[in-house]
Amino acid sequence: MLRGRVRVLSASSRAGFITALFLVAILVGSLLGVFAPAAAGVAGGLTDPLILVLVGCLFFTLRFERVSELRRAPRTVLLALGMNFLLVPVLAVALTALLPEEALRLGVLIYCLAPCTDWFLGFTRLAGGDTVIGGALIPVQMALQLTLYPVWLAVFSGYRVDAMLDTVSPTLLTWFVVPAAVGLGARLLLRLTAPTAWRNLAVAGGDRLVPFVIAAVIVGIFAGNVETILADLAAFGWVLLVVFLFFVATFLLGNAIARLCRLRHAEHAVLTMTTSARNAPLMLAVTAVALPDQPLVHAAIVLGMLIEFPHLTVLTHLLRRSASRVPSPGVRRLAEQE
Template structure:
């Protein structure tokens, strides 16, 4: 998980560098770009395996700790966010491929680094950890449904036809990852197990960068054909984050959430699961570079946005503490 304030900026720089390397390679040496693009499929399987391997299933025991916060997070992420994303993309993105890419980016909540940002913001990480396996399971189940509902002409197969392909692609790396976790549990002490999981977690951004390089190296021509269109992607994702933040602020006040719960709700509704969705989409929608690019561009805004939210939440917490201190002094 993200544990240092500089890590989000480092990841953003890594992804920007991956886009530049892939784009330049594909534009200047198309043959080399095609070769590099061939690493996308195996890299995706590695990425899926790492994401499953780093899941903390033992955190499910914390669900009883804050049921209201869990229910609010799930309702927001899987009921309200789809409405917000659909309205924004329908109004501002006429291109169907771009609209679908941004929708896929926005629809699914993060199952990894949001917890690191929650920790940095002083939020409820125990409840946040319990959300991870639930949200990952829900989004994998809902992905074919959302794709069939929003995909339109971009989807050549029905959700029923897509589902077995997704199961095949994810069952193999997920099974290997779960077997490896079982091996760690049987053979290593808890401290050693945690070190191995953290090491695997630190590899996730690097594998994502490899996927990005391969996608851009193989598809840069299509992506750069209309650069102005991708400026709209950045605008829509930015507006999505603003609308979500404003609504979360209102929900937190309506339900009188304490600061730790509010910080958690803010982070889990702002962070999106772009790495997993990028992996799933390259399998479900082959040869759709515009869709992939829209998902990747969302990540470039997300990390600076989450960093800004961390500082904003910390300032809010400080104001609350200062206000409580002044009230106790005057009482």
């Protein structure tokens, strides 16, 4: 029990640290843009190589070995994929209609449409969820969201799908195939040459590096575009409100589906986490390349991350409390016999 509380505290502390890190990155980037234009230019120039590093790190830490476990609980897998790629897009389109500007709507949509492929698994474990199913979902959901990204962008930005595929796909190919191949190649090389303990240490190091790379990207984005962003701060207040409403709605929807389908707690927890956490790092990297002259879109994606970590921490506590009220299988069997 004590160990479980320590783990929850650790996850909460890490989530709080990452949120604070992103806030500091926004502040530093904004101050550079306003008071140090020369330094802001340098920071902005580093954004592109940092995106390459970010994509490489994300693919280096990706785990493919659990894909075979998708057969273990097909109902939960289908529910997760159905929510993330059918119900969540409908919900996101409805909520982003509240936003006052097209660029902000597009940024929040991009943020909401991509399910998380990394940190949600840690919160799933802490909430008592099925991490085997969660881990198996990661590569499948990453492949689906990258495949659908040009289509979503075409649908929601008003371009024809074929035109968007013609313009965006070569850029994504150039910017993501290379760093992804480097990340996956390094992982394969590590697997062939290093002991298991060293491999685990290297992957854990890559996981810890990702938030700092994201923070550096945020500094570059805000340093180069702070004047545009500061021109309408009220609009970004609407972004925070819409993202908050999105998280509340996905939580309520996930709870309703879990009760309707009578999911076990472990299945309920993984469904809740995978439909609540979003893949902002990858979407920020993809969008910064695909739409390089859209600072409002980039800023909307970043702001979503600031709410996400406190939200996931609260969900962890709610799910653990819910699990503590569920009787053990032995108690349930005894009650049924009576």
